[in-house]
Amino acid sequence: xxxxxARLRAHLSATPADAIFLLGDIFEAxxxxxxxxxxxxxxxxxxxxxxGVSARKPLFFMHGNRDFALGEPxxxxxxxxxxxxxxxxxxxxxxxxxxHGDQLCLGDVGYLRARAAxxxxxVLAALRAMPLFARRALARHLRAKSRMHQSDPSTWADVDxxxxxxxxxxxxxxxxxxxxxxRPALHDLGDGLARAVLSDWDYDHGPxxxxxxxxxxxxxxxxxxxxAAAPDPHAGGxxx
Numbered sequence: 001x002x003x004x005x006a007r008l009r010a011h012l013s014a015t016p017a018d019a020i021f022l023l024g025d026i027f028e029a030x031x032x033x034x035x036x037x038x039x040x041x042x043x044x045x046x047x048x049x050x051x052g053v054s055a056r057k058p059l060f061f062m063h064g065n066r067d068f069a070l071g072e073p074x075x076x077x078x079x080x081x082x083x084x085x086x087x088x089x090x091x092x093x094x095x096x097x098x099x100h101g102d103q104l105c106l107g108d109v110g111y112l113r114a115r116a117a118x119x120x121x122x123v124l125a126a127l128r129a130m131p132l133f134a135r136r137a138l139a140r141h142l143r144a145k146s147r148m149h150q151s152d153p154s155t156w157a158d159v160d161x162x163x164x165x166x167x168x169x170x171x172x173x174x175x176x177x178x179x180x181x182x183r184p185a186l187h188d189l190g191d192g193l194a195r196a197v198l199s200d201w202d203y204d205h206g207p208x209x210x211x212x213x214x215x216x217x218x219x220x221x222x223x224x225x226x227x228a229a230a231p232d233p234h235a236g237g238x239x240x
Contacts, residue, residue, distance in 0.1 A: 099167075
């Protein structure tokens with residue numbers, strides 16, 4: 001089992017969070033919900049893993065740019081609730097805005113055009129109608145292209161802070177939590193607004209990297225996977 005997948009399984013099994021929010025790109029590629037029935041496949045393993053988590057606590061899933069094809073059948077079977085992007089969360093007396101983050105990378109015009117195209121119902125239907133072997137081959141090709149792109153950080157797009165501020169104000173929230181950009185940080189956007197960025201996870205190359213954002217009555221905290229502190233008995237916790 002890849003080390004990254006093992007770390008994810010360990011964290012999801014051990015976290016004391018009251019609820020878990022997965023904000024997209026949990027899978028490098030999702031080739032179709034029908035693949036979950038193939039014995040011995042990654043998709044079947046993912047289904048069993050997520051079922052185990054959702055049997056113990058609420059589990060929420062938001063699509064990313066790599067797993068946008070995950071549909072209601074898989075979500076329902078895994079016990080996950082699909083979230084819109086963005087999604088407003090009211091917790092601990094504050095409004096939090098959750099997003100995968102890619103829609104706010106306004107400078108990446110080519111990507112945003114491609115994003116809109118591949119998510120059209122007709123395109124999704126055509127992808128899902130392809131034989132599984134063809135979808136797996138396409139996923140391998142897209143992963144290879146993605147790795148080439150990630151090897152040059154100068155090509156990475158970042159979130160537009162003006163757009164992030166506008167989203168927060170429209171939603172009545174003070175903090176945006178997102179991933180996608182692979183630039184973990186907490187950005188002060190001014191006027192009491194903030195943008196918290198999740199890391200990507202990779203424990204198969206180099207020293208390993210990954211993080212989890214834990215939300216509680218004290219605020220937002222960044223921790224390493226598998227190392228969540230026991231929750232305060234007087235205040236629950238959530239793990240976006």
